Amino acid sequence: MPDATPQLPAAAVPSLGPVDQVRVLTRVLLGPVLKGPIVRRPTAVGLAERIDADAAGVAEMQRLRSRHGAGPVQLRLPGRRIALLLDPEDVHRVLNGSPEPFSPATLEKRGALNHFEPGNALVSSPQQRLSRRPFNERVLETERPVHGHAEQMSAVITEEVEALLGHADFTGTLDWHGFAVMWGRMVRRIVLGESARDDVQVSDDLRRLRERGNLSYLMPQNRRLRERFLGRLQEYVDGAEPGSLAAMVARTPATAEAHPVQQIPQWLFAFDAEAWATFRALSLLVAHPGAADEARRDMSQVPDLPYLRATVLESLRLWPTTPLILRDTTTETRWRNGLLPAGTALVIFAPFFHRDDATLPEAHRFSPDLWMRDRDDDDWPLVPFSGGPGMCPGRNVVLLTSSLVLGELLSRRELTAGKPLDTGHLPGTLSPFSSTFTVRSR
DSSP: OOOOOOOOOOOBOOBOOHHHHHHHIIIIIHHHHHHOSSSOOHHHHHHHHHHTHHHHHHHHHHHHHHHHOSSOEEEEETTEEEEEOOOHHHHHHHHHTTTTTEESOOHHHHHHHTTTOTTOGGGOOHHHHHHHHHHHHHHHTTTOSSOTTHHHHHHHHHHHHHHHHHHHHHHSEEEHHHHHHHHHHHHHHHHTOGGGTTOHHHHHHHHHHHHHHTTGGGSOOOHHHHHHHHHHHHHHHHHOOTTSHHHHHHHSOOOGGGOGGGGHHHHHHHHHHHHHHHHHHHHHHHHSTTHHHHHHHHGGGTTOOHHHHHHHHHHHHHSOSSOEEEEEESSOEEETTEEEOTTOEEEEEHHHHHSOTTTOTTTTSOOGGGGSSOOOTTSOOOOBTBOGGGSOTTHHHHHHHHHHHHHHHHHHEEEEESSOOOTTSOOSOOOSTTOEEEEEEO
């Protein structure tokens, strides 16, 4: 006779107590918010560097894992349920399970990105992604390590780095401000075309909209500014200057639902984050014995620069530009320690998985060898560009441009860092905004 005993419902994933919740909020989640999730606040980043805030966040996550085991743990906030992932298997599961049942279009992300790109693939429904994501992949040539515009990109980078070094030779110093000006000109030429080189207004409009995005849905949208910004991008697409990504947008077939122009702001946004990673990578190359020479040898393999690409990836591992990778559950999901309801925000704190010295021997040292081979789900999760179907479609474009910039700088000049680094034991936080380099002729 079958057992008629009713089955009890599975328990929910455990929730943190009040003390643990406060510790997680202050040591893990608050830092990325204060530093600026969409536009970095240099003062806040500098303070985080002084107190090594990200290292404290990693230590807190290690404590949670030791206390609660491998399963997720919940935080209960007013109007929001959040679960922190503590195990690599869960990281792979969530990233590979996008957009269903783990949606990249989270509540917070929609609130932030709707300020400047409401039709972007990142904040789209699964149905909308069917047209928007493939469009991004076609224009950015996601599967190609070297983009078809590599020759034009390389020429732009050579010219802009030469202009930057002319200024640095005069002052004797390469600092963040000069680098950022060069980077903005380079990105506008690559993405929008030659005529955009000095269009500071389009970059300023995006910066102002992204600053509003720092407060997500708590900040009202400036629709007039957004329309002006997107209208300017449309003009560059209509102009379709040869060699630009805007020209590829113009000639790549797309439905109206794809919103081609609204994919461009995310590329500009990603390039901005890559500027921080590139300047940090320069600090690594200058500080590590023999690395600058290895980078110069790499330039013989242009445009495929394996060592320099690995260095940029190491910069992103050591100091992730997206420290909080977010997904929302679209259905109830079952975990090793319980259930989570639909609408739960899942948080992957990337610094924890990138700098967990309990499991990753290379956690705190410069180790480009980590990236000199292909990585898969059998590896410990290192996710500088997220992962799975939601992985950044422009990763190869930014790796190409960043590695070329680094190669041009180091092959033309000798650089000495004003802020020394011990590449055998690196800090949890490094501000690119205060980094400087002394410049000498080679």
